[in-house]
Amino acid sequence: MSSQPGSDSDSLSPPPITKERVLTLDDPRFSTENVAVVTGAASGIGRATAIALAVNGLTVVGLDIDESGLDETIETVDSLDAEGRLVAAPADLTDDEETEAAIEAAAEEGSIRYLANIAGMQHIASIPDFPMDTYDRLTDVMLRAPFLLSKLVMPHIRATDDGVGAIGNMSSIHGRYATRDKATYITAKHGLNGLTRSIAAEGEGTLRGYSVSVGYVLTPLMANQIEDTTEERGISEDEVIEDVMLGQARTKELMLPVEVANLFVLGFSSHAKHLNGGDLLFDGGYTLTYE
Structure with missing residues (x-):
């Protein structure tokens, strides 16, 4: 395996997130009056995205079932002396009432303009061996919850003074093609791509939908x-x-989580106003080249 920054062959941990690793953009809507909702904010890409958006000056409301993990994300934001702030909204995304309550809490923090649907799961098994209860939970978290959250957030974006905002969905190279033993994950990611395009179709140009697809x-x-x-x-x-x-x-x-987070920063910014229904593919040549 190629060496990773801040890691060695005995460690699969990314290096700490620093301000220098975060893409910072000058955007008039990146302010604490505006809210970005981020799911999966207790770890991984969700945590990195919550941190990066807070560094860019937004009020971030982090959703996750892992309350202690959310606390750690808040500690990181505080340690970076970020321009924005992070507020925890613990929620089980498979519970509609908890999800709705989290968005209500987010609306109390400011004007909701952005939603990053990042929370994910994985289960490795062939289709004949795939347990259906796991199928249900995985698709509930990775497809149904993003649909519900989009349903809840879109009216808030439309209610802002200019109706400008965006919903970014964490897709994958597996939203473009299939490999063995990941059928449910692949099914969910392909569905998420359809949701992204549907948001764009209904967003009237100012409310954008986009996806982010990366490799491992x-x-x-x-x-x-x-x-x-x-x-x-x-x-x-x-x-x-x-x-x-x-x-x-x-x-x-x-890839490092913060490198993926930077794609959400770009996607939410005014620099990406023509990114609507499209996909940010950063996969190192994985899907579009072959030998």
Whole structure:
């Protein structure tokens, strides 16, 4: 495996997020009066995105079932002396009442303009062996919850003084093609792409929908996936990383969560006003090249 910044062969942990790693943009709507809702904010890409948006001056409301993880994200924002702030809204995204309450709480913090649907799950199994209760929970978190959250947030964006805002959805290279043993994840990501385009179709130009698609990112979810794939395929962890995860990529390096977070910063900004219904594909050449 290629070396990662701040890690070695015995560690699959990304380096700490610093202000220098965060893309900061001068945008008139990036202020504490405006709110960005971020799901999965207790860890991984969700945490990095919540931090990056707070550094850019927004009030961020972080949703996650992991309350202690949300507290750690808040501590990081505070330690960076961010221009914005982070407020925790603990919620189980499979519970409609908790999800609705979280958006109500977010609306009390300012004008909701942005939503980042990032929370995700993974389960490695073939279709015949895939447990349906796991299928239901995974699609509830990764597809139904983003739909509900979009339903709840869109009226808030439309109610702002200019109706400008955006919903960014965490898709994947697996929203573009399929590999074995990830059928539910792939199904959810393809569905999320459809939701993205539907938001754009109904957004009248000022309320945008976009998605972010990346390859393999150095997150706790990815670390668990390595172990599961090792067991499912009967190969070593190094083989999973080098052959399964990075084998098809041209850039032989796992992405960092903050690098993905920066794509959401760009996508929410006025610099991306023509990004509507489209996908930010940063995959190191994974999906569109071959040997």
